[in-house]
Amino acid sequence: MTQRHAHQRIVSAYFPDLSMDRWRRITAQQRTLPGDDVPVVLAQQGSHGPIIYALSTAAHARGITQGARVVDVQAIHPDLHVEQADMQGDQALLTRVAHWARRWCPWTVRDDTDGIVMDVTGAAHLFGGEPALLRDMGVRFKMQGLTARLAIAPTRGAAQMLARYGKASTICGVDESAAHLAPLPVAALRIDADTIRLLQRLGLKTIGALDAVPRVAMMRRFGKMTEDRNPLILLDRALGRSADPLNAPADAQRWLVRARLPEPVIDPIPHLDALADDLCAQLAKAEQGARLLRLTIYRVDGEWRSRDVATASASRDAAHMLRLLIGKLEGIDPGFGFDLLTLEALRVEPLSQHQDRLDGSRDTSADVAALLDRLTARLGPEKITWSAWCESHLPERVEHTRPALSHAPADAPVLNRDRPLRLLAPPEEITVLYAVPEGPPARFRWRRVAYLTARHEGPERIAPEWWRDRPGTRLRDYYKVEVTDGRRFWIYREGILGDGRGDAPRWFLHGVFE
Incomplete structure (x- = not known):
């Protein structure tokens, strides 16, 4: 948690087109993007059908608004291009951007669903001052394919408000918060729509007008609201009258070991033993086990090659890791040699210290997990x-x-003992040689062999799953059939005469009883 003081400097980065920027970047790698004049929207499911979640510049220019129903907009704009929104992917991207932004300062945090906040106190001079810092941020965000609006202010609330409603790249001085925020609308406080309408009916349309009203009279109206909805508390935080600390999450720990070699080599196997031991020692101290490993070699020509290995259960057995890694090295191209190897545990799980059994017996579950790991590494x-x-x-x-x-x-x-344990996939069609009305075939041929039915049991009717099957799917009547040589089959008739879903019924053999 950062400590608030008189010269705190907070940067807010607001991404107004985060979803659209991400969709455009991903789609450009797979296919050609629609033209600039084509309105593109991202949709999510609403209570009455898909609604618009994000819009392109062309869609904004046509007056399309967020939250409108897709069918209504398509009636007006037939050329509307609709794609499915991926809100979880957007938020995952925002989390990665928040950690990536620590290139500028050690304290960064996500700002709801559309931005990040950075405490750059004492860091701006490293980049040539605050104007140069904002320029560097803008350029690097653009290189990542993100449209960003930036602002720097003494408090988090002020920076957020200026990034969303102020001029581009606003720099607010230590004692300039009130002057910069005064012309902004009360919506900049990020309060709910009902509170905004109430303030506007009272004639308080700007931050300056709200701040000029005597506090006692306003607290009678908003005193019962929670802190995150009370416009007076939010205003005090933005103006620095009350504390608003920035709680930045710690960096995710990386489980990584390196081997730097004095000269290039071709074969990585002699160096894997030490890497696995070092990594397992790190994991043991934290009582963690690896589920996904990545070995990377860095060649002298600037290229790199990597191999991933997964485990069925959390493990920090260096010998087991070594066997898995050696099995994945076939086909890796060392080029003219490499002088750096890294071994990283990309995914870990808690794994407490455990003692081997006193009777000397083996843990069979561990043996099964090790076997799965080796087979998967070899076969895929x-x-x-x-x-x-x-x-x-x-x-x-x-x-x-x-x-x-x-x-x-x-x-x-x-287990349903009325059904065979062994099923054929897919069921195999049989040829009916002699049919019995309302029953199974008296004689049928399967795999070029003719069978004579001795006795049967059934039918068991199974209807189509209407919520999954296509219209026109026919029902099945299953029979347990015993033929003259003693073998028992599970056969079914697909469809019945006159069901209006096809021609004559067909017969299939689906299973064999042991």
């Missing part, structure tokens, strides 16, 4: 999976696979 995450379960009427949708390293194993389901 999409090859090593285990089953997950979900509620569904259709048998083939009950089970699906997930990567073993990124998902925990699912609890074993309650």
